[in-house]
Amino acid sequence: MAEKKKAVIVGGGTSKFGVRQAHLLDMVQEAMKACSDDIPALKPADIDGLIVATTMAGRHSSALNTAPLVVHRLGLKPTSICIRLDTLCAGSNSAIIVAKGLVESGIAEVILVTGAEKVYMPQRWETNYTQLAVNDHDWDSAMGLGVPPPFFAMIAKMHMKRYGTTKEQMAHVSVVNYNYGTDSPMAHFCGRTLTIEEALDARIIADPFGLYDCCPLSDGASAIIIASEERAREMTDRPLVYLRGTGQHATHSMSAGWPGETLAEWPHLKTAADTAYKNARLTPKDIDVAQTHDCFTISEIIELEELGFCKKGEGGEFVASGAIKLGGSIPTNTDGGLLMYGHPFGASGARQAIEICKQLQGRALHQVKDARFGLTHNLSGTCSQHTVVVYGQEPVE
Amino acid sequence: MADVEKVEIVGTPALDGTYISEMDMWPFECQEFNRIYPFYEHLRDGKFTTTKCKKCGHIAFPPGVICPRCWSEELEWVELPQRARVVTFTETQAGAPIGFPPPIIMAWLSFGEGSPLKQLLSRIVNCKEGELKEGDEVKFVVFDVPSHPIEVKKETKICDRVYYAFEPVK
Ligand SMILES: [Zn+2]
Numbered sequence: 373m374a375e376k377k378k379a380v381i382v383g384g385g386t387s388k389f390g391v392r393q394a395h396l397l398d399m400v401q402e403a404m405k406a407c408s409d410d411i412p413a414l415k416p417a418d419i420d421g422l423i424v425a426t427t428m429a430g431r432h433s434s435a436l437n438t439a440p441l442v443v444h445r446l447g448l449k450p451t452s453i454c455i456r457l458d459t460l461c462a463g464s465n466s467a468i469i470v471a472k473g474l475v476e477s478g479i480a481e482v483i484l485v486t487g488a489e490k491v492y493m494p495q496r497w498e499t500n501y502t503q504l505a506v507n508d509h510d511w512d513s514a515m516g517l518g519v520p521p522p523f524f525a526m527i528a529k530m531h532m533k534r535y536g537t538t539k540e541q542m543a544h545v546s547v548v549n550y551n552y553g554t555d556s557p558m559a560h561f562c563g564r565t566l567t568i569e570e571a572l573d574a575r576i577i578a579d580p581f582g583l584y585d586c587c588p589l590s591d592g593a594s595a596i597i598i599a600s601e602e603r604a605r606e607m608t609d610r611p612l613v614y615l616r617g618t619g620q621h622a623t624h625s626m627s628a629g630w631p632g633e634t635l636a637e638w639p640h641l642k643t644a645a646d647t648a649y650k651n652a653r654l655t656p657k658d659i660d661v662a663q664t665h666d667c668f669t670i671s672e673i674i675e676l677e678e679l680g681f682c683k684k685g686e687g688g689e690f691v692a693s694g695a696i697k698l699g700g701s702i703p704t705n706t707d708g709g710l711l712m713y714g715h716p717f718g719a720s721g722a723r724q725a726i727e728i729c730k731q732l733q734g735r736a737l738h739q740v741k742d743a744r745f746g747l748t749h750n751l752s753g754t755c756s757q758h759t760v761v762v763y764g765q766e767p768v769e
Numbered sequence: 770m771a772d773v774e775k776v777e778i779v780g781t782p783a784l785d786g787t788y789i790s791e792m793d794m795w796p797f798e799c800q801e802f803n804r805i806y807p808f809y810e811h812l813r814d815g816k817f818t819t820t821k822c823k824k825c826g827h828i829a830f831p832p833g834v835i836c837p838r839c840w841s842e843e844l845e846w847v848e849l850p851q852r853a854r855v856v857t858f859t860e861t862q863a864g865a866p867i868g869f870p871p872p873i874i875m876a877w878l879s880f881g882e883g884s885p886l887k888q889l890l891s892r893i894v895n896c897k898e899g900e901l902k903e904g905d906e907v908k909f910v911v912f913d914v915p916s917h918p919i920e921v922k923k924e925t926k927i928c929d930r931v932y933y934a935f936e937p938v939k
Pocket of ligand 1: 822823824825826827836837838839840841
């Protein structure tokens with residue numbers, strides 16, 4: 373049997389995230405342009421595989437079979453794989469797992485992973501209404517669950533009750549992430565900053581969440597190149613960033629199947645993380661920088677616990693201690709995260725991968741000194757699935 | 770039955786009477802489109818039910834046509850508890866999907882020891898904002914929701930629908 377190939381992320385870019393005056397396919401083209409600027413040697417003919425991650429395209433852009441549309445608009449002629457993939461907020465991170473397997477097995481050599489969403493509609497009500505179809509429609513959605521704030525607000529209330537987490541500790545997450553993202557030109561809230569006082573004084577969205585505890589919904593697209601080590605060396609002189617390990621764990625779709633003792637425990641994330649760490653031959657202590665799914669401030673707090681960066685229940689104190697800032701034990705969401713950079717569902721995983729790629733190549737805007745290993749995480753659905761990818765400057769030997 | 774939703778409209782309230790199933794906020798409940806239609810028929814009788822596996826005894830929720838534990842097709846309908854306790858809850862003013870009148874009060878319910886259904890997210894109806902407290906007991910309630918048309922040969926048949934939620938025990 374031939375030796376297994378090694379998969380790397382070569383580089384990537386995003387469109388501007390935000391409330392965009394643009395079609396879905398405009399934003400995919402913008403992301404491809406940004407990716408091409410990041411990897412100047414890359415040509416359309418180099419790409420033999422395409423994975424498009426999107427949830428809303430079918431409904432909001434009348435584009436159910438999205439991959440051929442992207443092929444045409446980007447001038448691609450894929451020969452190994454050409455698919456659309458949907459795992460909601462984990463779409464492009466799931467695509468990275470698939471791309472890794474295809475490259476390692478030799479089925480594909482150079483894969484474009486792109487994630488894109490057009491969220492905002494000519495009438496705003498439609499955006500919230502579409503959310504009924506991304507939850508378990510016939511059950512939780514029929515209870516009135518549309519956009520996720522009410523569900524995560526209950527998670528926050530449980531975490532506050534069981535572990536003493538405070539609104540001020542949650543505010544630390546948004547303040548840190550806003551400060552990281554303020555100079556990211558493509559971020560939804562580029563140029564904005566935030567203080568603890570502003571965060572705590574913001575209008576209430578769903579108790580206990582104020583405005584800055586919640587990430588925005590964003591239009592936007594991202595694009596990255598996953599390639600074999602050999603092909604990557606032909607395209608770039610930068611240090612290679614290897615895909616070391618992945619884990620994806622799903623347990624249920626609607627509330628009756630919730631796997632935790634209460635809403636404050638996410639054992640399904642722990643399982644996904646343990647799987648990724650095992651495949652990467654690493655432990656949480658080895659990780660130098662992380663991009664976690666901060667859809668809400670409480671999410672990042674619980675994720676830091678379940679990913680093993682602090683003890684269960686101590687996430688609130690941990691974020692308030694400065695551990696997630698540069699110089700802290702685990703700088704997290706160093707490009708602003710979902711809270712600041714924005715959240716076009718299927719595009720977010722690849723956006724996180726771009727930041728980890730830059731961190732491990734030593735060229736991030738907020739560079740973590742000597743970062744060798746990085747991690748990305750997405751949750752999706754009503755916190756029913758978790759996706760974790762671990763990257764390193766060296767491959768697993 | 771509780772008077773919770775407006776029921777004069779056939780189809781999707783957001784679309785003012787025109788029915789596009791893709792835009793429907795409620796399930797297909799009729800026999801023509803759903804093999805678990807007995808669940809909805811039981812709702813009309815005031816019963817909260819699901820499917821139990823005759824092979825392995827597993828009680829699943831939501832109901833299905835096979836057992837998700839052993840994949841047997843030999844299932845029977847059983848009743849679920851109609852009382853639960855509020856573990857935590859949230860009251861949403863903004864961002865509720867159109868068709869659900871705000872405020873939406875949503876609670877995480879616990880059915881207690883011995884119940885095959887341990888926990889559930891449910892809307893709390895017939896309850897004013899500020900009334901509900903953690904630990905409150907709530908009970909199962911059924912109400913009418915908008916019907917939808919289906920084409921049967923050249924005729925149009927109207928499928929009436931119901932749904933359920935929980936309300937405070939007063
Ligand atoms: Zn069974």
